[in-house]
Amino acid sequence: xxxxxxxxxxxxxxxxxxxxxxxxxxxxxxxxxxxxxxxxxxxxxxxxxxxxxxxxxxxxxxxxxxxxxxxxxxxxxxxxxxxxxxxxxxxxxxxxxxxxxxxxxxxxxxxxxxxxxxxxxxxxxxxxxxxxxxxxxxxxxxxxxxxxxxxxxxxxxxxxxxxxxxxxxxxxxxxxxxxxxxxxxxxxxxxxxxxxxxxxxxxxxxxxxxxxxxxxxxxxxxxxxxxxxxxxxxxxxxxxxxxxxxxxxxxxxxxxxxxxxxxxxxxxxxxxxxxxxxxxxxxxxxxxxxxx
Amino acid sequence: xxxxxxxxxxxxxxxxxxxxxxxxxxxxxxxxxxxxxxxxxxxxxxxxxxxxxxxxxxxxxxxxxxxxxxxxxxxxxxxxxxxxxxxxxxxxxxxxxxxxxxxxxxxxxxxxxxxxxxxxxxxxxxxxxxxxxxxxxxxxxxxxxxxxxxxxxxxxxxxxxxxxxxxxxxxxxxxxxxxxxxxxxxxxxxxxxxxxxxxxxxxxxxxxxxxxxxxxxxxxxxxxxxxxxxxxxxxxxxxxxxxxxxxxxxxxxxxxxxxxxxxxxxxxxxxxxxxxxxxxxxxxxxxxxxxxxxxxxxxxxxxxxxxxxxxxxxxxxxxxxxxxxxxxxxxxxxxxxxxxxxxxxxxxxxxxxxxxxxxxxxxxxxxxxxxxxxxxxxxxxxxxxxxxxxxxxxxxxxxxxxxxxxxxxxxxxxxxxxxxxxxxxxxxxxxxxxxxxxxxxxxxxxxxxxxxxxxxxxxxxxxxxxxxxxxxxxxxxxxxxxxxxxxxxxxxxxxxxxxxxxxxxxxxxxxxxxxxxxxxxxxxxxxxxxxxxxxxxxxxxxxxxxxxxxxxxxxxxxxxxxxxxxxxxxxxxxxxxxxxxxxxxxxxxxxxxxxxxxxxxxxxxxxxxxxxxxxxxxxxxxxxxxxxxxxxxxxxxxxxxxxxxxxxxxxxxxxxxxxxxxxxxxxxxxxxxxx
Numbered sequence: 001x002x003x004x005x006x007x008x009x010x011x012x013x014x015x016x017x018x019x020x021x022x023x024x025x026x027x028x029x030x031x032x033x034x035x036x037x038x039x040x041x042x043x044x045x046x047x048x049x050x051x052x053x054x055x056x057x058x059x060x061x062x063x064x065x066x067x068x069x070x071x072x073x074x075x076x077x078x079x080x081x082x083x084x085x086x087x088x089x090x091x092x093x094x095x096x097x098x099x100x101x102x103x104x105x106x107x108x109x110x111x112x113x114x115x116x117x118x119x120x121x122x123x124x125x126x127x128x129x130x131x132x133x134x135x136x137x138x139x140x141x142x143x144x145x146x147x148x149x150x151x152x153x154x155x156x157x158x159x160x161x162x163x164x165x166x167x168x169x170x171x172x173x174x175x176x177x178x179x180x181x182x183x184x185x186x187x188x189x190x191x192x193x194x195x196x197x198x199x200x201x202x203x204x205x206x207x208x209x210x211x212x213x214x215x216x217x218x219x220x221x222x223x224x225x226x227x228x229x230x231x232x233x234x235x236x237x238x239x240x241x242x243x244x245x246x247x248x249x250x251x252x253x254x255x256x257x258x259x260x261x262x263x264x265x266x267x268x269x270x271x272x273x274x275x276x277x278x279x280x281x282x283x284x285x286x287x288x289x290x291x292x
Numbered sequence: 293x294x295x296x297x298x299x300x301x302x303x304x305x306x307x308x309x310x311x312x313x314x315x316x317x318x319x320x321x322x323x324x325x326x327x328x329x330x331x332x333x334x335x336x337x338x339x340x341x342x343x344x345x346x347x348x349x350x351x352x353x354x355x356x357x358x359x360x361x362x363x364x365x366x367x368x369x370x371x372x373x374x375x376x377x378x379x380x381x382x383x384x385x386x387x388x389x390x391x392x393x394x395x396x397x398x399x400x401x402x403x404x405x406x407x408x409x410x411x412x413x414x415x416x417x418x419x420x421x422x423x424x425x426x427x428x429x430x431x432x433x434x435x436x437x438x439x440x441x442x443x444x445x446x447x448x449x450x451x452x453x454x455x456x457x458x459x460x461x462x463x464x465x466x467x468x469x470x471x472x473x474x475x476x477x478x479x480x481x482x483x484x485x486x487x488x489x490x491x492x493x494x495x496x497x498x499x500x501x502x503x504x505x506x507x508x509x510x511x512x513x514x515x516x517x518x519x520x521x522x523x524x525x526x527x528x529x530x531x532x533x534x535x536x537x538x539x540x541x542x543x544x545x546x547x548x549x550x551x552x553x554x555x556x557x558x559x560x561x562x563x564x565x566x567x568x569x570x571x572x573x574x575x576x577x578x579x580x581x582x583x584x585x586x587x588x589x590x591x592x593x594x595x596x597x598x599x600x601x602x603x604x605x606x607x608x609x610x611x612x613x614x615x616x617x618x619x620x621x622x623x624x625x626x627x628x629x630x631x632x633x634x635x636x637x638x639x640x641x642x643x644x645x646x647x648x649x650x651x652x653x654x655x656x657x658x659x660x661x662x663x664x665x666x667x668x669x670x671x672x673x674x675x676x677x678x679x680x681x682x683x684x685x686x687x688x689x690x691x692x693x694x695x696x697x698x699x700x701x702x703x704x705x706x707x708x709x710x711x712x713x714x715x716x717x718x719x720x721x722x723x724x725x726x727x728x729x730x731x732x733x734x735x736x737x738x739x740x741x742x743x744x745x746x747x748x749x750x751x752x753x754x755x756x757x758x759x760x761x762x763x764x765x766x767x768x769x770x771x772x773x774x775x776x777x778x779x780x781x782x783x784x785x786x787x788x789x790x791x792x793x794x795x796x797x798x799x800x801x802x803x804x805x806x807x808x809x810x811x812x813x814x815x816x817x818x819x820x821x822x823x824x825x826x827x828x829x830x831x832x833x834x835x836x837x838x839x840x841x842x843x844x845x846x847x848x849x850x851x852x853x854x855x856x857x858x859x860x861x862x863x864x865x866x867x868x869x870x871x872x873x874x875x876x877x878x879x880x881x882x883x884x885x886x887x888x889x890x891x892x893x894x895x896x897x898x899x900x901x902x903x904x905x906x907x908x909x910x911x912x913x914x915x916x917x918x919x920x921x922x923x924x925x926x927x928x929x930x931x932x933x934x935x936x937x938x939x940x941x942x943x944x945x946x947x948x949x950x951x952x953x954x955x956x957x958x959x960x961x962x963x964x965x966x967x
Contacts, residue, residue: 189710190736193728194746194804195753204749208740 029287036284039277040219043097050094054087058244066260077262079253085262089270092246095239096274099160100225104218106164111171112207112214118172119179119210120202130176133169141166142232149237156239159232163225174217178210212289219285223278230271246271310398310472310505311337311360316374318355318364318529325578329355331529331585333374334604337473342499342506344516344537346552347526348823349794350574353509356526357475359383360507361401362391379472400466400504404478406458410450416461417446424468433464436501437494455696456487456908463494467502474498477509484695485850486905489894492519511823513556514896517541522612525549528575528585531604535613541898543625545607545615547590550628555828557853558897559880566832567857570825573793584618591627592619651721652812652844653684653707658716660702664913672913676702677713678868681941686721686811689838689845691855691876693891694865697912700848703865704728704814707846722811729805729834731817733797737789743800744785747771747807754808774807775800777840778833795826802833809841816848831858852895856880864888867912867920870941874957884944884959884967886925919962927966937962 046053055073056062061082069077069085076085118129145162152158182188183206191205230247232238239245241252249267256263318330330352337343347353355364362383364370376383379398383391395401403409411419420430427446434442437460450458459479466474476495480488496519499506510516516523517537524534525548533546544550551570561567572589575581583598584590590597597618604614608621617624660677676699684690692700705711706718708728720726730736737746751767762770775784778799789797798818805813815834819827835858838845847858855862855876862879864872864887872885883889890905907924910916916923919939922932931937944957944964961967 186730186732186736187738190728190730190801190804191738191749193708193710193725194750195725196749200749204741204745205738 033284033287036280037219037288038284039281040222040285043093043274043277043281044101046090047094047097050090054084054090056084056087058083058088058091059242060084066256066263068260069262069266076266077260079249079263080256080260085266088244088249089246089267091244092249092267093270093274095156095244096226096229096246096271097222099156099229100222100278102160103163103167103225103229104221106160107167107171107221108214108218110164111168111173112175112210114168115172115175115177116179116202116207116210119176119183120198120206122180122183126176126180129172133172136165137169137173139166141228142235145232145237146235154237154240156243156245159229159238163228163232167221167225170221171214171217174213175210178213179206182206182209216282216286216289220279220282223275223282226271226275226278246274308339309336310339310379311335311507312375312377313356313360314375314377316356316359316376317372318352318359319371320368322368327577328580329529329577330359331580332601332603333526333530335524335531335534337505337507338522339472340499340503340505341521342496342508342519344520344523345507345509345526346511346513346516346523348511348574348825350528350577351526352529353526354477355529357401357477357507357509360473360475361395361399362386397469398472400468400471400474402459402462402466402474402476402479404481406455406462406482407450409462410458412450414449415446416448416450416453420446420461420464420468423465429468430464433468434461437461437464437467437498438490439464454908454911455483456491459483459487459491460494463491463498467498467504470502471504473505473507475507475509478511479508480515481510481512484909485894485896486695486890487908488515488896489518489905492896495519512896513541513552513824514558514898517898518896525552528577528580530585531614531616532586533613533615533617534604535607535610535615539610539613544628545613545621545624546586546617547592547619547624547627548586550624551589552824553628555825557828557831557851557857559853559856559892559895561853561857563857563877566835567828569828569832573795573826584616590619592617592623594618650685651683651719652686652688653682653721653726653846654717654719655683655703655707656681656717656719658703658706658713658718660699660706660711660713674912675868675915676912677706678915679716679938679940680865680868680870681716682863682870682873684812684844684846686844687838687842688861689847689859691847691849691859691862692865693849693852693855693862695850695891695909697867697909698865699868699912700865701816702868704816704846704848707812708814720812724808724810726812726814727805727808727810728814728816729798729801729818731820733801733818734789734794736801737797737804739789742786742788743775743792743803744768744771746800746804747774747785750804750807770807771803774803777806777837778803794822795829798822798826798830799833802830802837806837806841806843810843813838813843813845814848815845817850819854820850827854834858852880852892864891867910867915869920869939869960870958871921871960872958873941878957884957884964885961886927886967887921890924919960927961927963929963932962 062084063074063078063082065078065080065082067074067078069075071077074084076089078084114129114133118126144166145159148158148162188201188205191201233245233247234251238248246267250264253264313333313335316330316333319326319328333356345353358364359376360378360383372384379394381390381394417427417430420433421427424430424433431442431446434445439445439457439460480491483491492515495506495508498504508516508520520537522535523537523540525532525546527548532548533540533544540549544553554568555570557567570589575585581587583600584602587593587597600618602616602618604616607613607615658677658680662674662676664672664674680703692703694700702711706713708726748767748771751762751770754762756762771785772782775782780796780799792800819830822830834845849855859876861874862876863870864885866887872879872888883892894905905924910920910923917935918933918937922928939960939962941958941960944959959967
């Protein structure tokens with residue numbers, strides 16, 4: 001209404017504007033957001049470089065058992081069989097982080113495709129796809145994971161499959177919603193009049209509009225996924241015993257909590273830190289996308 | 293309409309001021325840019341006057357109204373200086389509690405869109421009672437603002453009322469408690485012309501009955517001319533000119549006012565040459581000029597205009613008529629009556645292109661019904677088009693005129709192939725698909741694609757005369773040529789819609805429509821969202837493109853003065869039917885159908901307030917039986933309501949000798965003899 005109108009400056013002709021789609025200028029806020037969003041890249045880099053960064057092999061007993069943090073050569077201490085906790089945490093971070101990225105990627109791709117088709121086609125296609133999506137949304141994640149692991153045996157891949165099955169419907173709903181909104185805009189009709197076919201309309205005139213919402217959801221989801229995956233491996237539904245995994249390491253060593261607290265706490269802290277970083281970064285991405 | 297007095301006893305209104313704005317500056321920060329919205333403004337609002345505040349978008353008129361109401365949004369971090377005194381209180385420095393008390397006691401507000409200003413979850417009666425203090429007072433106010441059956445309306449929700457009734461409810465709330473000043477910000481912009489005339493008359497009557505002052509903010513000089521006692525013209529956050537309405541309109545003393553008046557379309561604008569335009573655009577509010585803000589566009593600009601900021605000074609011989617211009621007033625007067633320009637439009641290519649049938653488009657007996665939800669799970673059928681027939685010749689321009697719900701846009705969409713019709717035939721004569729220009733050009737451009745992408749897409753499906761696809765270089769060349777044709781700089785090729793101004797967006801939309809010249813160009817109110825000066829530019833562009841490319845143009849508009857300028861023929865629609873069709877000039881000169889007559893009379897112009905058409909357009913969900921216009925028609929007889937009646941559009945034979953030669957007027961009325 002009038003208030004909004006009065007405070008919306010008229011765009012100055014062909015000047016870089018600050019808008020969702022235009023080139024964005026840099027304000028102090030934007031710089032902070034960019035920094036937070038950059039954390040995603042940083043953590044990914046650490047995850048990829050874990051074999052280089054880790055001082056020892058994650059499975060090798062290399063020192064005194066149960067050395068406290070700060071012992072020379074063992075920044076975070078060593079566990080009950082003398083393995084370097086820092087190395088195990090770095091490798092665990094690598095598998096948690098990359099697994100979370102994989103689930104997000106699968107969810108965004110599969111869900112995005114279903115959502116795009118449903119939203120762009122509308123009508124009975126939309127109804128059918130969305131009811132199927134609802135069916136998947138109704139599956140309880142941990143129970144499904146237990147069922148998959150029980151059927152196929154415990155492994156990281158099986159856990160990822162189970163989590164992906166329950167994760168993609170969220171993306172389908174988001175993309176479908178965005179696409180439905182965009183499809184009601186005149187620009188889609190204008191594109192059709194300009195001779196664009198249904199596939200072209202979907203890919204060029206609808207899909208890019210849903211990308212910001214997906215990117216924001218995905219970046220906020222990484223934190224939740226790190227926790228979910230750690231939780232599942234805590235329950236023994238992840239990789240099997242000697243493999244380094246944050247959730248499993250915390251769970252298996254829980255009995256040491258009173259004597260050698262660092263053995264379960266360090267991987268637990270790593271999970272908390274990882275999910276915190278992912279959330280801060282996700283907020284940064286969201287603010288950047290909103291063009292604050 | 294009931295004409296009960298708004299206030300039992302008109303309060304004593306003495307001379308004096310209800311509001312006084314002194315040297316007001318308002319600036320705010322928007323995405324890191326400092327915007328100077330109001331830059332040193334003095335304004336007095338006298339007791340019991342209607343002051344019309346006219347300005348284009350971005351002139352700061354809405355910011356001024358918010359400052360008067362003490363409602364400058366904190367979130368925009370406004371920086372203010374100066375004094376805004378309302379009822380003895382400075383609305384800039386007073387505490388929020390004091391400002392609220394002033395708003396309650398002395399102010400009322402009416403905004404453009406009553407749907408968003410009214411609470412959708414509250415019944416009308418409770419909302420008005422909240423402002424009025426009691427239910428009986430609310431009922432009295434609703435009756436006073438001319439709401440039919442007010443007792444029944446008390447229990448309605450806002451969405452159950454028509455736009456005109458909602459605006460009346462807003463006005464009832466605004467005048468509750470006998471305010472000294474009612475601020476009305478574009479109160480009629482969202483309304484149909486016939487309803488606009490009623491609401492303007494209501495505002496005028498309130499002033500007479502209640503004795504309150506009204507600040508009427510509008511972008512349309514014609515609206516201000518109808519009801520305002522004084523007119524203030526705003527430009528770039530300052531008053532350009534202020535004075536008694538007749539004086540300002542008869543002898544404008546500021547080049548901007550002159551320009552506004554000359555670019556404004558009326559029913560007497562010349563048709564055979566381009567509409568006058570104001571060159572250039574409004575100034576950048578983040579970089580105010582040291583001198584007169586209008587200097588870059590002013591035909592009378594002098595060296596000192598760029599350095600000295602002119603203050604409003606009394607014009608020669610008029611104490612009450614102030615103007616902020618350094619140029620000699622005699623030069624401004626000369627500007628108002630310019631010598632006739634020689635740039636006559638070329639006549640359109642008359643003959644159809646070889647090998648083509650004689651029609652660009654033919655619509656015959658088309659019906660279109662939408663199935664809509666009518667609330668509470670009920671389904672209803674909305675008859676958007678009811679047996680519409682229309683022939684468009686190649687190269688011809690036809691304007692389709694009507695109020696909201698008349699089906700004019702649906703007709704265009706059926707022609708474009710965006711809607712399917714149930715009955716009747718649509719035949720397109722040419723080999724190309726019709727192209728369309730939408731009302732909201734910004735929304736019709738895909739936000740993340742560049743102008744180049746959009747033009748390129750249109751060219752991808754184009755084949756060379758030989759049959760091959762266009763190469764990338766050729767497409768780029770054709771796109772650049774299209775941009776040049778609509779008068780845009782080549783740099784626009786790489787821009788996105790958000791980086792363009794409103795006028796530029798509409799030009800891009802036109803370039804996209806004609807980059808492959810279509811046989812039929814469909815325009816859906818392309819100028820209604822634009823400022824006066826921009827609208828004129830776009831109309832000229834549509835005209836020149838049509839002449840250059842020999843396209844037939846179908847131009848949907850609610851504005852008869854626009855229709856008259858762009859069209860060879862005008863088709864008038866009411867509730868899904870064509871009611872009159874004829875030569876543009878002749879139809880305006882001698883309208884036959886009672887509805888056309890009423891539409892014409894409602895066009896706000898510089899003359900006196902016209903007689904009004906009663907009622908509002910009926911809902912297309914339940915159109916009246918027989919002739920849909922009969923409930924509002926001054927000539928209606930009981931026969932007109934006969935459910936079995938079908939009123940076709942027929943060649944007017946009786947009284948046809950009064951029409952000019954070649955005017956094949958068609959009218960839908962069962963009693964053509966009386967027209």
